Amino acid sequence: MGVESSAFYQTYQRLLDYYGSQPWWPAEHVFEIMVGAILTQNTAWTNVEKAIANLKQHSLCEAQPLAVSEQDHLAQIIRPSGYFNQKAQRLIRFARWYLEQGGYPSLQALAPEQLRQALLAINGIGEETADDMVLYAFAMPYFVIDSYTRRIFSRLALVAGTEKYTALQARFHSELEADVELYQQYHALIVTHAKQHCMKTPECMGCPLTERCEFEYGREKK
DNA sequence: ACCCAGGGTCATA
DNA sequence: TATGACCATGGG
Numbered sequence: 405m406g407v408e409s410s411a412f413y414q415t416y417q418r419l420l421d422y423y424g425s426q427p428w429w430p431a432e433h434v435f436e437i438m439v440g441a442i443l444t445q446n447t448a449w450t451n452v453e454k455a456i457a458n459l460k461q462h463s464l465c466e467a468q469p470l471a472v473s474e475q476d477h478l479a480q481i482i483r484p485s486g487y488f489n490q491k492a493q494r495l496i497r498f499a500r501w502y503l504e505q506g507g508y509p510s511l512q513a514l515a516p517e518q519l520r521q522a523l524l525a526i527n528g529i530g531e532e533t534a535d536d537m538v539l540y541a542f543a544m545p546y547f548v549i550d551s552y553t554r555r556i557f558s559r560l561a562l563v564a565g566t567e568k569y570t571a572l573q574a575r576f577h578s579e580l581e582a583d584v585e586l587y588q589q590y591h592a593l594i595v596t597h598a599k600q601h602c603m604k605t606p607e608c609m610g611c612p613l614t615e616r617c618e619f620e621y622g623r624e625k626k
Numbered sequence: 627a628c629c630c631a632g633g634g635t636c637a638t639a
Numbered sequence: 640t641a642t643g644a645c646c647a648t649g650g651g
Contacts, residue, residue: 446646448649448650450649451650455648485648486647488646490645491646
């Protein structure tokens with residue numbers, strides 16, 4: 405059977421039909437997407453919005469000023485995003501690297517895998533953060549795997565859930581066409597869905613994936 | 627008061 | 640390779 409009829413694609417269609425197209429990733433410039441990718445690490449997006457608003461007020465949401473900013477000062481500005489000392493260090497390190505590489509045009513010219521590896525080599529940027537940047541800032545077809553993806557797809561019994569990141573990602577790449585818009589929208593839908601359903605609440609009833617989902621409120625079915 | 631959020635690193639076994 | 644500790648704010 406073709407990729408269009410895989411359970412992965414059907415799940416995408418169900419989510420899209422139910423939730424509609426999701427606006428994702430909200431940002432004014434591509435660099436802001438990368439900043440957001442670092443700030444949102446294990447942090448609610450509402451907190452990231454506050455931190456980004458603060459950065460803009462101080463004109464620190466661009467590579468140049470960020471690269472030369474003072475770490476402790478920056479930390480106070482991004483305070484609402486949590487882990488502010490770590491993240492201030494990560495933002496500065498990333499901004500300096502970004503400029504050293506020649507900025508967006510130089511990086512965009514790299515092959516996707518080269519760009520991904522280069523990002524992973526930076527301390528503070530792991531696989532999900534790197535893929536956020538690759539997919540949303542550079543528009544290259546790399547699927548973003550997060551904890552929601554593991555949880556939802558293991559409950560659908562489509563994956564074990566314990567696979568390594570790259571193994572899980574490879575699975576999505578083989579089940580779906582290498583389409584940037586598809587990957588962007590799919591990840592967005594997964595996050596939207598996870599927030600409304602698939603939590604430890606009765607909201608799981610009426611979920612658009614209920615037929616396939618093995619989760620029951622109060623316990624994991626087995 | 628407790629739990630979790632659009633993770634990642636480092637030390638230890 | 641695989642756990643555990645740590646980072647920290649804000650909303651439910």
